[in-house]
Amino acid sequence: MDGFDNNDGRQEGDSNFRQEIFSKAVRAGKRTYFFDVKSTRKEEYYLTITESKKRYDQDGKYFFEKHKVFLYKEDFDKFSDGLGEVIDFIKASQSMQDEGIEVDMTMQEDEQLVKAKDYTNVDFDDI
Helix, strand or coil, rough: CCCCCCCCCCCCEEEECCEEEEEEEEEEEEEEEEEEEEEECCCCEEEEEEEEEEECCCCCCEEEEEEEEEEHHHHHHHHHHHHHHHHHHHHHHHHHHHHHCCCCCCCCHHHHHHHHHHCCCCHHHCC
16 A cells, blocks of 8 residues: 555564555445455464544544454454355345345344245235
8 A cells, every 4th residue: 555654663573563465445435444464473364454434533633543353364264254144144134124024133044034035024905
C-alpha cells in the first residue's frame, strides 16, 4: 500500500518486527478492512484483519478507530467454515424475508432453512 507504514518505526531484526507478506485493503462504505498476511519468527504465516473507521472527536479532529483480529493457520479452516456458514445463513434469511417468508432467527441448520423456505403461508380468507 503506497504511503502506508505499518511497522511503527521497528526495523527488520528487532524482536518485535513481523514481516508483512501480503496486504489487501477493502473499502466498504465508511469502513476499510485490511487483510494482512504476516510472518512469525519461525516463518509461519498468520492473518490480521483490521477494521478501520474514521471518527471525529469533540474538536472536530478526525482519528481512526481500529479493531484487529489475529488469525493463525491452525484456525483457518474452522474460521472459514464458520464465516461461510454465517454468511450463507444471512443470505438465505434475507432472501426468504424478501419473499415474505417468516424466518425463525434461532435456526442453526441449513436443513431447517430449506424446510422454512418450502413452507407455504396460507391465508384462510383465500380458501
